[in-house]
Amino acid sequence: MSKENLYLCMGSACHQMGVYEVLPAIQRLLAEYQVDDRIEFKGSFCLECCSHGIVMKFRDTLFLHINPENVEEKFKQEILPEIQKAVGSTV
Numbered sequence: 001m002s003k004e005n006l007y008l009c010m011g012s013a014c015h016q017m018g019v020y021e022v023l024p025a026i027q028r029l030l031a032e033y034q035v036d037d038r039i040e041f042k043g044s045f046c047l048e049c050c051s052h053g054i055v056m057k058f059r060d061t062l063f064l065h066i067n068p069e070n071v072e073e074k075f076k077q078e079i080l081p082e083i084q085k086a087v088g089s090t091v
């Protein structure tokens, strides 16, 4: 089964905003919602909307204004639905 890529911007602006706190939270959430077998979670270069960071990307959709405080909410409300639309959901 091929995996879809989910990107987390590791560019310097996003890095300063706390990527290293967001990263483990996303990993945990991918496992918690059982999509980690369908999703390849990757770091990316600057996604070119630094002033709206932290930025994540799935397919052609950008997710903006992620931070260590709102990451769980952002994941559940914005990112997870996009993933489930794309890969199908059994959850």
Ligand code: FES
Residues within 6 Å of the ligand: 009, 010, 011, 012, 013, 014, 015, 045, 046, 047, 048, 049, 050, 051, 053, 054, 055
């Ligand atoms: S550093 Fe993340 S969008 Fe530029």
